[in-house]
Amino acid sequence: MLRFTLRRLFQVVPTIIVVALLIFVIFSVVPGSFATSLFSDGKHAADPEVIARLNAEFGIDKPLADRFVDYVTNLAHFDLGTSFRTRLPVIDLIADRMGASLKLAVAAMVFAVLVGVPLGFLAALRPGSILDTVTMIGAVSGLSLPQFWLGLLLMYLFALQLNWLPSFGYGDGAFSNLVLPAVTLGVTPLALLARTTRAGVLDVLNADFIRTAHSKGMSETKVVRWHVASNALVLIVTTVGLQFGSLIGQAVVIEKLFAWPGIGSLLIDSVAVRDIPVVQGTILVIVLWFLLINTAVDLIYAAIDPRIKQE
Amino acid sequence: MRFGLNFWLGAALTALVVLAGVLAPWIAPFDPVLDADLMNSELPPDLTFWFGTDGQGRDVYSRILYGAQISLTVGIVSQVINSVIGVTLGMTAGFWGGWWDDLVNGLTNVMLAIPSLIFALAVMAVLGPGLPSLLIALGLTNWSWTCRIARSSTLSLKSQGYVQAAQTLGYADLRIMFTQILPNMMGPILVMATLGMGAAVLSEAALSFLGLGIQPPFPSWGSMLTDARQLIRIAPWVAVFPGLAIFLSVLGFNLLGDGLRDSLDPHMRTRKP
Numbered sequence: 001m002l003r004f005t006l007r008r009l010f011q012v013v014p015t016i017i018v019v020a021l022l023i024f025v026i027f028s029v030v031p032g033s034f035a036t037s038l039f040s041d042g043k044h045a046a047d048p049e050v051i052a053r054l055n056a057e058f059g060i061d062k063p064l065a066d067r068f069v070d071y072v073t074n075l076a077h078f079d080l081g082t083s084f085r086t087r088l089p090v091i092d093l094i095a096d097r098m099g100a101s102l103k104l105a106v107a108a109m110v111f112a113v114l115v116g117v118p119l120g121f122l123a124a125l126r127p128g129s130i131l132d133t134v135t136m137i138g139a140v141s142g143l144s145l146p147q148f149w150l151g152l153l154l155m156y157l158f159a160l161q162l163n164w165l166p167s168f169g170y171g172d173g174a175f176s177n178l179v180l181p182a183v184t185l186g187v188t189p190l191a192l193l194a195r196t197t198r199a200g201v202l203d204v205l206n207a208d209f210i211r212t213a214h215s216k217g218m219s220e221t222k223v224v225r226w227h228v229a230s231n232a233l234v235l236i237v238t239t240v241g242l243q244f245g246s247l248i249g250q251a252v253v254i255e256k257l258f259a260w261p262g263i264g265s266l267l268i269d270s271v272a273v274r275d276i277p278v279v280q281g282t283i284l285v286i287v288l289w290f291l292l293i294n295t296a297v298d299l300i301y302a303a304i305d306p307r308i309k310q311e
Numbered sequence: 312m313r314f315g316l317n318f319w320l321g322a323a324l325t326a327l328v329v330l331a332g333v334l335a336p337w338i339a340p341f342d343p344v345l346d347a348d349l350m351n352s353e354l355p356p357d358l359t360f361w362f363g364t365d366g367q368g369r370d371v372y373s374r375i376l377y378g379a380q381i382s383l384t385v386g387i388v389s390q391v392i393n394s395v396i397g398v399t400l401g402m403t404a405g406f407w408g409g410w411w412d413d414l415v416n417g418l419t420n421v422m423l424a425i426p427s428l429i430f431a432l433a434v435m436a437v438l439g440p441g442l443p444s445l446l447i448a449l450g451l452t453n454w455s456w457t458c459r460i461a462r463s464s465t466l467s468l469k470s471q472g473y474v475q476a477a478q479t480l481g482y483a484d485l486r487i488m489f490t491q492i493l494p495n496m497m498g499p500i501l502v503m504a505t506l507g508m509g510a511a512v513l514s515e516a517a518l519s520f521l522g523l524g525i526q527p528p529f530p531s532w533g534s535m536l537t538d539a540r541q542l543i544r545i546a547p548w549v550a551v552f553p554g555l556a557i558f559l560s561v562l563g564f565n566l567l568g569d570g571l572r573d574s575l576d577p578h579m580r581t582r583k584p
Contacts, residue, residue, distance in 0.1 A: 018421045026437055140569075144509060144562035146516045149536060149554030156543050156550065249428030253517045257540070267429075268521055271436040283433055287425050294424075 001302070008298050012291045019287050023280050024071055028064055054084075080281035085273055090281035094263055098285075100170060101262030104255065105247055107178055108185035109240065116190040117236060120197025124205065125224070135194055142191025148253045151184035155258075168259040181258040185251055189243040193236065200235035204228050234305050241297025248286055318570025324563025332379035339373035343530040356548055363548040365538060367528075371549060374530035375556050381531045382560055385445055385515040386508035392450025394504050397457025402488050402496075404458075405465030415458065422455040431514055435523045445524050449511045457503045464496035498575040502568050509564035516557050532557045 062070075074081060080090035123132040158180060159167030171177035204210060205228060213223045252264035259265070263282050270278035335343075340359075351368035362371035404415035422430070431448040438444035468474055469492070477487045518524035519533030527534055532553040539550035 015421055015424050018417070019424060022421065023433070026433055140565065141558075141562065144513075144558055144565050146513055146520075146533075146536075146554060146557045146561070148517060148520055149550070149557065152536065152540060152543060152550050152554070156547055160544050246426060246428070249426035250517075252428065252432065253521060256521055267432070271432065271523065274436075279433070279436060283425075283429055286429055290426060291424055 004302055005299055008295050012288075012295055015291060016284075016288055020072075020075055020284055023283055024068060027276050027280055028067070080284065081277035083270075083275055083278050085270075085275045085278075090277050093266060093278060094281055094285050097261060097263045097266050100260060101251065101255070101264060103178065104181055104185060104260060104262060105244070105251055107182035108247060108251075109189060109244065111182055111186035112189035112193055112243070113236075113240060115186075116193030117197050120194040121201055121232075123194070124198040124201035127202065132198075135198070139191040139195040142187050143195075145187060147184055147188060147250055148257050150187055151180065151254055151257050154180050154184060168257075170259075170261050181254055181260050184258075185247060185254045188250065189240070189247055192243060193239055196235055196239045197232060200232040201228055204231045207231075230304075234301060237297060237300050237304065241294055241300075244290065244293045248290055314574050315570055317566045318574065321563050321566030321568070321570050324559055325567055328379050328383060328560040328563060331376045332383045335373075335376040335380060339370075339376045341370040341373040343369065343374040343377040344528045355546075362552040363546065365535070365542070365546070365549050371535075371552050374535060375532065375552055378530045378532045378535065378553065378556065379560070381442070381525055381529070382512045382515065382557070384442070385449060386511050386564065388446045389449035389452075389511040390504040390507045392446070393452070393454040393507055394457055394500055396451070397454035397503075398461045398493070398500060400454070401458035401461025402465045402492060405462040406469060406484065406488055406492070412462075415462070419455045419458050427452045427510070428514055428517060431518060432521075432523065435518055440523050440526050442525060445515055445518065448518075449514055452514070453507050453510060457500060457507075460499050460503060461496060464499065465492055468492045468495055498571075502572045502575065505564055505568035505571060509561040509568070512557065512561050512564065 071081075078091065080094070082088065083090055083093060086093065119131075119135050123129075123135040126132055155167050158165045165179055166174075166177050167180075169177060210223060210227055213227055218226075248264075251262065252267055254260070255262045255264035256268050263285065267279060267282040267286075270276075270282065340361075349368050351364050356363040362375065365371055365374070400415045400418075404412040431452045434448035434451060435444055438447060465488075474487060474491050477491050482490075515524055515531065516533030516536070519531045520536050522534075522537060525531035525534050527538075535553040536550060539546075539553065542549050
């Protein structure tokens with residue numbers, strides 16, 4: 001298991017290096033710099049002296065090759081550069097926002113698992129029932145919903161009309177502020193989890209070893225708890241892991257909608273003002289996060305199902 | 312080939328979106344951009360303005376009809392780009408193998424490591440907002456799954472008798488790929504593209520909502536929702552209808568894709584006990 005763990009962890013390294021290079025290449029072709037964008041509102045005429053001074057300060061007047069060497073050297077020291085706008089180290093800006101993002105992502109996933117898995121389970125145990133039909137229609141709809149639209153509607157209903165919950169903001173970490181963003185973000189993984197759990201459980205229910213368990217007189221509860229649940233778990237863990245990726249992407253929109261102070265809204269705000277080091281750094285951290293979660297899922301997967309390690 | 316309920320439901324919704332987009336110039340009661348009248352702003356739905364009016368007094372119903380054009384363009388063009396990239400890379404990688412296969416595999420893995428909305432956002436940040444950038448950003452985003460499917464289909468088709476016969480006859484590699492292999496994997500590729508259209512429409516809506524996609528005053532469903540966020544307290548209909556339009560069109564594409572998959576590949580059919 002230790003060798004497997006180390007091997008999977010080392011596989012992350014080349015991927016993240018290539019992603020870092022890709023991000024550098026993409027953003028090195030950006031037309032217009034932060035310095036020129038300062039004058040883009042047209043209120044002041046562009047001052048070539050100021051632009052040249054700023055470009056020199058940020059090091060973007062150097063040739064591409066030199067910038068590339070700087071970028072790689074800094075990355076190797078876990079230095080993501082300095083923000084053009086705030087002049088603070090990018091890594092500090094991200095570290096400040098990371099907690100809020102993690103909290104939102106985990107809360108959304110917990111909500112999705114707590115509701116989606118039991119729904120899928122019950123639906124599979126009673127196929128064709130009203131609960132099954134409603135769950136499946138709900139799942140297909142949940143996968144087609146623009147999440148931020150659902151967020152808007154929830155905000156309208158629960159915050160503006162009923163006044164039960166705050167409509168946006170972090171509220172110093174109050175639980176009531178977390179509810180709406182987490183539910184909004186959790187809807188798509190919930191729908192997918194309900195669907196995969198149902199499919200997974202139905203698959204297991206038709207397997208030979210379940211028939212054997214029944215025929216040797218095992219009680220229904222025991223069959224479900226011992227055989228069905230443990231076998232469907234692998235599928236559920238995989239789905240949760242894969243969903244984290246799209247959840248991180250969606251979180252950017254949801255954070256912006258609810259003015260949630262996470263790395264997603266940091267990314268959007270930085271894109272708007274062309275604060276490229278922050279944009280690069282945020283994307284890199286998001287990708288690293290996604291890769292680590294996927295690796296963790298593979299490890300859990302191997303721990304649950306010993307067959308995986310053999311491959 | 313028999314099609315199930317999913318397929319027909321999806322086809323009906325998709326047809327509705329296509330009709331709305333194509334017929335918009337004739338059936339929309341107002342101009343989506345020019346007929347702004349602040350005297351008529353934020354009117355609730357009535358017989359003149361079926362879905363109410365927005366903050367600038369424009370007819371929400373007309374804007375939604377025209378918005379279908381943008382969503383369809385984004386969905387179709389981005390998926391054509393995705394399919395061309397994915398099929399070309401996947402098919403050649405599977406057919407030729409070797410270092411090219413390793414390179415394509417590596418690239419696919421890197422693309423899969425970046426959440427698709429984040430990648431599209433990065434490309435939009437570089438290219439700037441607007442429809443052409445959106446088409447490029449979303450066209451470059453989701454080809455990795457198509458590529459994987461094309462590669463694995465090619466690997467299994469390569470050992471088929473008719474492909475080997477074509478090789479024995481001395482057909483050029485590219486000719487074999489395009490005449491023998493490609494037609495036999497069109498099914499799964501089409502399914503991926505249909506499902507991808509739904510994903511692309513959702514991404515367009517999200518990017519436009521964030522102000523990075525289609526810019527006002529053009530009527531994209533996503534950018535209509537940006538305005539709705541400010542108005543929701545006094546004019547909730549401005550938020551309800553564009554979102555409903557996105558939901559129904561994406562639902563249509565998803566059901567159509569699911570239905571196609573079910574009829575093309577009975578093994579992948581959602582199991583019914």
